[in-house]
Amino acid sequence: MSVTRDDVAYIAALSRLQFSDEEMATMTTELNSILHYVEKLNEIDTDGVEPLSxxxxxxxxxxxxxxxxxxxxxxALQNAPDRQDRFFKVPKVIG
Incomplete structure (x- = not known):
């Protein structure tokens, strides 16, 4: 299995990433290299080897x-920078 430039463009779009032409070529090469390595790992005979967690x-x-x-x-409130009654007062973080 190999990755094409179109595959990388599709994955980039799903990931909301934008690559230049040079980066696209680099990503295609690197992904193909990773897949080639995984294919080599699949060639290893693991019969009789217990799964390891x-x-x-x-x-x-x-x-x-x-x-x-x-x-x-x-x-607990003694060193609080801001408090309201019996509670810590913090800045609003949700819209």
Missing amino acids: GIHDQMNVLRDDVEKESIATAL
């Missing part, structure tokens, strides 16, 4: 959740 068998070590008393509201 990680490089070692260690698991995350998590501590048990412990209920604790939370910090007092006044103490």
